[in-house]
Amino acid sequence: MALEGQFLQNVVVLRHGDRIDHADPSWTSSAARPWDPYLTEGGKMRAFSTGRKLRANLDFPIHRVFTSPFTRCIETTNEVVAALCAINDDGSQVTGDNLEIDPSKLKVSIEYGLCEFLSTEAIKTELLPKDGKFVYEMSKLEEMLPAGTVDSSVEHVYQGMPKWGESKTDVRDRYQGIIKALAEKYPHENLLLVTHAEALVVAISALLENVAVSGVEYCAYLHSRRLSSTSESQPVLNPKEFELCGDSGMHYSPVDTS
Known part of the structure; x- marks a missing residue:
């Protein structure tokens, strides 16, 4: 429980939904951007269902959502935010299409630093952009997000895409x-970060020592929490003081270090 002068900050890290190139490998042969697959219809349904699950199970509100610029993450964010902000969700819809929402509940921003692992381990060489540039037009991506939720005034932590050829380190x-x-930028707000599988592997490994991750399902997520001061004069706690509160769709086991 948070005491006076403290805030319980929650951070939820979420993987995107089912991607079209995994469901239909032939899709890449005719795609204009084969390195940037969109969600399958089932992926949209899974993302919307996950948003409902978060809304029902989390005991705190999400204040801000940050998403990778990759299309599958933008579309996942669209579905999850629709579920989180729904005004009258009677359970009959399977996606957020045409669902009435309250856009004042949270704000959404795009963050380059949450993007895919830019390496041949994640994107095959033959699928890379012909000019070697991963180009995203922010205005077009923001149009794909629920109307009224976008906060385009937020300054990106990463001002552009990371360079191609990242190592695991x-x-x-x-x-x-x-x-x-x-x-640390938003110590008094609860965050949802929509990103890629490797980010969840990194996050769980930072929270739990000596674990091996064997799988990260589509729309898997993990929830961590820390105490943060509400005083501007006091520094926020460092990330090591985050504790894992729960996870879904993550498969991991202890590593014997003896």
Whole structure:
């Protein structure tokens, strides 16, 4: 329980939903942007269902959502936010299409630092942009998000996409750094970060020592929490003081270090 002068900050890290190229490998052969697959219809349904699950199970409000610029994450964010902000969700809808929402409940921003692992371990060489540039137009991406929720005034932690050719160490440092930076930038707000599988691997490994992750399902998420001071003169606690409160769709086990 938080005492006077303290705030319980919650951070939820969420993987995107089912991607079209995994459901239909032939999709990449004719796609204009084969490195940037969108969600399947089932992926949209899973994302919307996950948003409902979060709304029902979390004992705190989400104040801000940050999403990777990759299309599958933008579409996942759209569905999850629709579920979180729904005004009259009677359970009959399977996606957030045309669902009335209250956009004042939270704000959404795009953050380059949450993007995919930019390496051949995640994106095959033959699928890369012909000019080698991962180009995203922020205005077009923001149009894909629920109307009234976008906060485009937020300054990005990463001013552009990371450079291609990241190592495992590079991406681990990036994901750890971006989660820490966003938490410290908004210490008095609860955050939802919509990103990619490797970010959840990094996050769970930082929260639990000596675990091996064997799988991260679509729309898997983990929830961590820490005490943060409400005083501007006091520093927020460091990320090591975050504690794991729960997870869903994560598969991991202890590693014997004896």
